Amino acid sequence: MRRVVVVGAGPAGLAAAEKALLAGASVTLVDAADQPGGQYHRMLPEAYAARYPKRLHHGWDSFDRQRRFVLEHRRCTWLSRTSVWALEKLDDGPPSVQLLRGGVDGEGRTRETIRPDALVLAPGAHDRVLPFPGWDLPGVHTAGAAQALAKGERIVVGDRVVVAGTGPFLLPVAASLLEAGSRVVEVLEANSPSTVSRGWLRRAWELLPQYGKALELAEYAVGQLCHRTPYRMGRAVVEARGDGRVEEVVTARLRPDWSPVPGTERTVPVDALCVGHGFTPQLELFVSAGCTLRDGFVQVDGNQRTSAAGVFAAGEVTGIAGAPAARAEGAVAGWVAAGGDPAAIRAERRKRDAGRDFARRLERAHPIGAAxxxxxxxxxxxxxxxxxxxxxxxxxLTQPAGSGSRAVKLGTRAGLGPCQGRVCGTNVAELSARLGGETASVHNRPIAQPIRLGELAGQPEEETR
Known part of the structure; x- marks a missing residue:
């Protein structure tokens, strides 16, 4: 019996675990959260005893069935509150998986090592936020963090909130805040109506396989209308102001390249700001495994195999395309990783291919402006x-030895803090290139998650096949 380890229990990872079980494999599903679902299906804690959890989720019933099937299956081992801090390459086959069992920053965490027959990595992505004056003020949140607090804890980040950035993700974030009790003053999409429409409507009939996403977005739009929340396009937050925390934001109209149009500034009083400019895939584990990257994502073949032996990739690490595409990729990866015949999952492969087209449209409709x-x-x-x-x-970068990426990092300490460049890395790399410096991979971190020296010094418990 093949042993498949799946890292990440979001839409892609959960689908991978389900298909691997159906193909007859033994599955170990690993996630840092208490419950599966990822950001898309982030659940309230069990102690809340939610009576109607489906109010917070699209597709709750199918997700709940899938979740129960996986967690209750006799061949599935569910490791919650568990982080993968490193992968160790072996002479043959997939790398061994180095685990930390226990809550983030918790005491008494234990190390374990698992050696799988196949490894499916579905770690997902995190918010990308572009810097602007005042973005470091308390009260300025990433869009994903604000949604996580609203969906996972029923906590609102503020009473008067502006949601800004680019991409369709802004709408569900606003909906979560409204449902939790915030007043969303306005939603700002940085790209112009012409840019967005060109990206989505070219060969529009090809979007028919994604009609579910269209219905979901329409539902969010209707919710905004019901709450009378303005949705403004071609406008962005270019400054946040406040004494000790954000108290107001300055918005401006943008040109197509995202340079502000002078004289269009407007000041809006707020007590919270949520910003998101797309997503950055979490690629640290793939770099450690020696997987080939292309255009900032993991390169995979038609069966979701990476260039590393025995390693499969699924979800937003191969392209930002949303939950349906992630589920389809996860299904293909899990089935093939377990030794299933790829010809038996043609329907999932077609959904995956449609999802890749969706990802290309999303990138064209909501690009990051160069200016x-x-x-x-x-x-x-x-x-x-x-x-x-x-x-x-x-x-x-003006110093004689300052143009190299390592010299810039050591000279400015950018990327050496607690987040290890996850928030600033992509932005600093782009700014360095713009200023004439060199760029380097921002994902080359052999230690993917923080680990204490005492934990590192301890002897791991090894779990063999």
């Missing part, structure tokens, strides 16, 4: 962990 650095001032923080400013970055 976003025009929002910055010399004292604007670009690395919040180390309080590195845009001026510090500019100064480092």
């Amino acid at each position: 976003w650095p025009d929002w910055l001032r010399r004292n604007t923080v670009v690395c919040r962990c180390e309080e590195t400013s845009y001026g510090d970055l500019q100064a480092a």
Whole structure:
């Protein structure tokens, strides 16, 4: 019996675990959260005893059936509150998986090692936020964090909230905040109506397989209308102001390249701001495993295999395409990883291919404008962990030995803080390239998750096949 380890229990990972079980494999499903679902199906704690959990989720019934099937299956081992801190390459086959069992920053965590026959990695992605003056003020949140608090804890980030950035994800974030009790003052999409429409409506009939996503977005739009929440396009937050926390934001109309149009600034009083400019895939484990990357994502073949032996990838690490595409990719990866015949899952492969088309449209409809650095001032923080400013970055790149990525990192400490460049890495790399410096991979971290020296020194419990 093949042993398949699935890392990540979001839509992709849960689908991979289900298909691997159906193909006859033994499955170990690993996730840092208490419950499966990922960000898309983030659940309230069991102690809340939610009577109507489906109110917070699309497709709850099918998700709940899938979740119960996986967790209750006799060949499935569910490891919650467990992080993969490293992968160790072996001479042949997939790498061994180094685990930390226990809550994040908790005491008494234990190390374990698992050696799988096949490894499916579905770690997902995290919010990308572009810096602007005041983005480091308390009360400024990533869109994903605000939604996680609303869906997972019923906590609102503020009473008067502006949601800004780009992409359709802004709508469900606003809906979660409204449902939890916030007043969403307005939703700002940075791209213009012409850019968005060109991206989505070209060869529009090809979107028919994604009609479910269209219905979901229509539902969010109707909800915004019911709450009379304005949705403004071609406009962005270019500054946040406040004494000790955010109290107001300055918005401006943008040109197609995202440079602000002078004279269009408007000040809006708020007590919270939620910002999201797309997503950055979590690629640390793939880099450790030696997987080939292409255009910022993991390169896979038609069966979701990566270039590393025995390693499969599924979900937003192969392209940002939403939950339906992630589920289809996970199903293909789990089935093939367990030794199933790829010809038996043609329907899932077709859904996967439609999802890839959706990802390409999403990228065209909601691009990041090249002129976003025009929002910055010399004292604007670009690395919040180390309080590195845009001026510090500019100064480092003017030094004789400062153009190399390592020299910039050591000279400014950008990317050396607690987040290890997950928030600032992509932005600092783009800014360095714009200023004439070198760029390097922001995902090359052999230690993917924080681990204490005492935990690292301890002897791991090894779990063999």
